[in-house]
Amino acid sequence: MLAIRKYNKSGGVHLNTDHAECFVFVALTGSFSKAANLLYLSQPTVSQRIKSLEADLNCKLFLRNGTAVALTEEGEAFLPFAKKLLQTIQDGQQAIQRIQGELEGDMSICSVFGAALYILPNLVEHFQAMYPKVKLTIFTGHSHQVLDMVLHHEVSFGIARAVNHPKIHRIQLLQDDMLLAVYPGHPFQNRKQVTIEEVAKEKLILFNRGSLDWTLINSAFSHFQLEKHVVMEVDNIEVVKRMVKQKLGIAFLPRFSIHNDLETNELQEVKVMKLPDLNRNFELIYLKDAPINSLMKHFIDFLCKAEANASK
Numbered sequence: 001m002l003a004i005r006k007y008n009k010s011g012g013v014h015l016n017t018d019h020a021e022c023f024v025f026v027a028l029t030g031s032f033s034k035a036a037n038l039l040y041l042s043q044p045t046v047s048q049r050i051k052s053l054e055a056d057l058n059c060k061l062f063l064r065n066g067t068a069v070a071l072t073e074e075g076e077a078f079l080p081f082a083k084k085l086l087q088t089i090q091d092g093q094q095a096i097q098r099i100q101g102e103l104e105g106d107m108s109i110c111s112v113f114g115a116a117l118y119i120l121p122n123l124v125e126h127f128q129a130m131y132p133k134v135k136l137t138i139f140t141g142h143s144h145q146v147l148d149m150v151l152h153h154e155v156s157f158g159i160a161r162a163v164n165h166p167k168i169h170r171i172q173l174l175q176d177d178m179l180l181a182v183y184p185g186h187p188f189q190n191r192k193q194v195t196i197e198e199v200a201k202e203k204l205i206l207f208n209r210g211s212l213d214w215t216l217i218n219s220a221f222s223h224f225q226l227e228k229h230v231v232m233e234v235d236n237i238e239v240v241k242r243m244v245k246q247k248l249g250i251a252f253l254p255r256f257s258i259h260n261d262l263e264t265n266e267l268q269e270v271k272v273m274k275l276p277d278l279n280r281n282f283e284l285i286y287l288k289d290a291p292i293n294s295l296m297k298h299f300i301d302f303l304c305k306a307e308a309n310a311s312k
Contacts, residue, residue: 017089019053020082022046023061027079028289029153030069038153083291090293104133105295110149111159114237115282116140118256119174120159127302134295150285156296158285171284173303174256178216178278181241181258181267182250193271200226203249208235216278217252224274241267254280 025035026046036043054061061075071079111120116138124136139155146158147165159173180199182188188202200221206228207213214233221228231249234240237257244251245266261267284303286296 015056015085016049016052017085019049019056020085022049023053023075024079024082024086024291025153026050026062026069027071027075027082028287031067032069034152083289087291087293090291090295103131103295103298105293106135106137107157107295107299108137108139108155109157109159110139110141110146110155112143112146112161112282113140114254114257115159117237119282123303123306126306127299130302131298147285150287153287153290156286156290157299159282160285161280161282163283163285167288168285169288171300171304172281173284173306174282175279176254176256176282178213178252178280179255179258180250180270180272181244181253181261182270183244183247184265184268185247186250186268188250188270189268191270193273195273196221196224196275197226199250199272200228202229203231204228205232205234205240205243205249205251206230207237207240207251207253208233213252213254213280216280220275220278252278 022035022039022041025038026032029035029038032046032050033043036046039046050061057074057078059074060072061078063070063072109120120138124138128134128136137155139149141149143160143163146160147163147168149155150158151165151167163170180188180194188194188198206217218228232243234243237253240251240253241258241261243249244253245261258267262269284300286292292300
């Protein structure tokens, strides 16, 4: 246990980093119980540590009204220094680890399904080859679920698409385009390009109503005032691919998800005239006010370099 001592005219003040950590987590989550869950502590332990910190500082840090918790004026003033304290300690520990040739720790990520299936495996392989003592925990969900986990401090990072929130910092990772995929033997197979009017008459399989993919495709057809012949809507890209291969219809799919299928000629790409580029960005998201330790900085730097290399 690390303690920092500071003396003033009235005597000594003893600040404990465990107490400061509890304070930061309660302040960020607005809840003693949520902070306890994130720190793997009991709620009484968190409460006792906050009381001890308040006694050390000789002030109230939180206003409590039932289950609602809010920072006092003193708590607001102390929060940035407490976060800086924790980040400095973490950076110092990891600086020692780097000198010893090791970077270790735990990090959690929540990713949209597409990125988890087609992008993360390769990235994680390279990251863990560089930092074998870093343990990653990966969750999956839709973009709104990824955002929710980041906002509630349940994960360090999220990988999502088209999310926007005032508390979130966003870094573009990868851009991917949607393309029309058909099965071998389809009438479009030997065509270099087709019109969007022709596509509207074909059996279409759409991915996940309400998703960014669905919105982009639906908007494109609406722009040309065309009625689509939709035979199926599916919430899983792999299932969409399988349905196309079974010749049940054709589909607009992200390029990264069918890269191997195009190389093996299990699916074929067809250019659609007059259709604007349907691009979707994958973004790394994290809380603006969350302490960024050295491990997180390494991960951000790694992903940014990977994105730069992919765009060359």
